[in-house]
Amino acid sequence: MIKAITGTKDILPPEIPKWKLLESIVNNVFKNFNYKEIRTPIFEETSLFARGIGEETDIVGKEMYTFLDRSQTSVTLKPEMTASVVRAFNEHSLGKLQSLNKFFYISPMFRQERPQAGRQRQFHQFGSEAIGGSSPLLDAELIIIAYNILKLLGLKDLTVKINSLGVPQSREKYKNLLREFLSGSKNYLSEDSRKRFDQNILRIFDSKVESDQEILKNAPLMIDYIDEESKNDFEVVKNLLAESKVPFEIDPKLVRGLDYYTKTTFEIVSGKVGSQSALCGGGRYDLLVEQLGGAPTPGVGFAAGMERILLACENENSLNIPKEEIDLYIIKIDKDLSSKVFELSLNFRNDNLVVEFDYLDRSVKAQMREANKLNAKFVLFLGGDEYKSGKLNLKNMSTGEQQLVDVNNYHQLSEFIKK
RNA sequence: GUGGGCAUAGCUCAGUUGGUUAGAGUAUCAGGUUGUGGCCCUGAGGGUCGUGGGUUCAAAUCCCACUGCCCACCCCA
Numbered sequence: 001m002i003k004a005i006t007g008t009k010d011i012l013p014p015e016i017p018k019w020k021l022l023e024s025i026v027n028n029v030f031k032n033f034n035y036k037e038i039r040t041p042i043f044e045e046t047s048l049f050a051r052g053i054g055e056e057t058d059i060v061g062k063e064m065y066t067f068l069d070r071s072q073t074s075v076t077l078k079p080e081m082t083a084s085v086v087r088a089f090n091e092h093s094l095g096k097l098q099s100l101n102k103f104f105y106i107s108p109m110f111r112q113e114r115p116q117a118g119r120q121r122q123f124h125q126f127g128s129e130a131i132g133g134s135s136p137l138l139d140a141e142l143i144i145i146a147y148n149i150l151k152l153l154g155l156k157d158l159t160v161k162i163n164s165l166g167v168p169q170s171r172e173k174y175k176n177l178l179r180e181f182l183s184g185s186k187n188y189l190s191e192d193s194r195k196r197f198d199q200n201i202l203r204i205f206d207s208k209v210e211s212d213q214e215i216l217k218n219a220p221l222m223i224d225y226i227d228e229e230s231k232n233d234f235e236v237v238k239n240l241l242a243e244s245k246v247p248f249e250i251d252p253k254l255v256r257g258l259d260y261y262t263k264t265t266f267e268i269v270s271g272k273v274g275s276q277s278a279l280c281g282g283g284r285y286d287l288l289v290e291q292l293g294g295a296p297t298p299g300v301g302f303a304a305g306m307e308r309i310l311l312a313c314e315n316e317n318s319l320n321i322p323k324e325e326i327d328l329y330i331i332k333i334d335k336d337l338s339s340k341v342f343e344l345s346l347n348f349r350n351d352n353l354v355v356e357f358d359y360l361d362r363s364v365k366a367q368m369r370e371a372n373k374l375n376a377k378f379v380l381f382l383g384g385d386e387y388k389s390g391k392l393n394l395k396n397m398s399t400g401e402q403q404l405v406d407v408n409n410y411h412q413l414s415e416f417i418k419k
Numbered sequence: 420g421u422g423g424g425c426a427u428a429g430c431u432c433a434g435u436u437g438g439u440u441a442g443a444g445u446a447u448c449a450g451g452u453u454g455u456g457g458c459c460c461u462g463a464g465g466g467u468c469g470u471g472g473g474u475u476c477a478a479a480u481c482c483c484a485c486u487g488c489c490c491a492c493c494c495c496a
Contacts, residue, residue: 003487058494062420080496109496114420116490125496192493206494258495267496278496305496333454364454372456384454397456 007113007121017321018310023106025152026126030104033145035128038103040084046074052083052292054259056199063111065121077110082260082285082301083292085129090294100132106306118276118308127282127303131289134298136233139264139284140240142302146268146280147246153309154318157271158279160246163254164234164263166226168287174225175201185215205253221252230263237264260285264300272315273308280304327353327417329371333364333383341382344410351414371397378417380405 004010011019030037046066053060065077078084085103088094094101106126113119128145130138143160150158165171178201182189186197190209197204205216226234241248256265265283273279282302289297313319328348332341341357348355356374358367371379381393391404394413405413 006487063494111495113494114492115488116492119495123496127496203494208492256495275491276495281496303496308496331455363449365451365456366449368456370456376456379455381454393455395455400456402455 007115009120018319025149026106029145029149035102035104038085038105040088043075043077044084046076048083048087049076057259063113065110065112079109079111081105081107081127082129086289086292089131090292095132095297102130104128117274118311124306125303129299129301131299132297136236138300140237142300143266144244144246146302146304153313155312155316159269160248161251161254162248162266163251164226164230165261165265166230167262170225170227174222177220181219202255205255223252233263256283260288262286270312272312279308323375325375326356328355328378328380329376330357330380330382331364331367333381337383347410348414353414353417
């Protein structure tokens, strides 16, 4: 039997309501903050991601779904959205129509990693990109949006972490300092961290190895070495969050893995989703637009993993999904009334009722059991003696009461059932 | 890419030291008198025991390989 590709999952009908709920909350909150939805293609020219995300990152280096199409163009299934949105922003000169563009999106993403709890090869993210403003108000706004969405889903075990990476010049200075600090103990670092020392020294802070963290204990912190402007912006973000009652902690070790980040970075983690605890991550990228061929334009954004969020909701039992129900189930008592049932159901459906009936010629008992399983509010019995005199039995399934109603007056019946 | 765990009905799982037609619960379907649900009762269908080899008179059970899934590392949402 053919099975779904490793790391991909079917979302079956019983799971759809929680996805719809999540999507509607996302849509509402972004609308509330006046963000506009953007949809970009599922795949792009490979070089977009290579240049946008950074050649040295793990995403580009080993996780992209890249292949040659029939005209030998290298294309890649999008592993994240920022590069695509910036591409669209540049391609359509959106910065000329409006100086600040606030986008949001909901979309599948693709990364070829080993699946585990909270990690799939095709997964879904919602997120946003605010392009054209360098104000830290935007940084704070995005953190608040992400936090609000998670709160609206009823999540409690959340931690908002923020940090500032400064501008590239100050970051370079800091990297040198860190390199100097660690050079003496390099040989005591874990193998992974020794690799990081050469490739991307900042990520040593990500290490889960205890001895590494021990060595880092007295390391200089980037936050103490960033430039004045970054420092001021960071203060503004902190104050705005505090005023907005968003609890946060400063995590000087929060180093994000994508090359394009500058200044503010943030992450929201959950204690309820296993090892992959980041529900949401983002930050400012003031150089990316220019780097991808546009005019120098600052930007800030975040992405949130929808599977992880729903996993957290599940584990916190925070979602209140109402039971699905239907308005009316039409039961046919006489076998030869199929076309009449069909016609009646169309009438009620035109009146906007959710209607179901039996397509399989089953017994009345079986039809009743089906009606019950579907949480039908009412059942209408078609056939028998009362039908001969133009009447039908209507049964209220919660009270069990039955009443005779007129066959022809279905509009009136629809109104009755709707209440 | 690396490490660990697990593969028996649609789902959750039993299956004794290898030994007859592989079980349960649940779900599905059909019944429990004339045309009526939930609870309850009865019955039915459904399995090449992940795949392929091997050992044996005999394998779901022992051995090997492969595949898949889960979890963790790396990294990220």
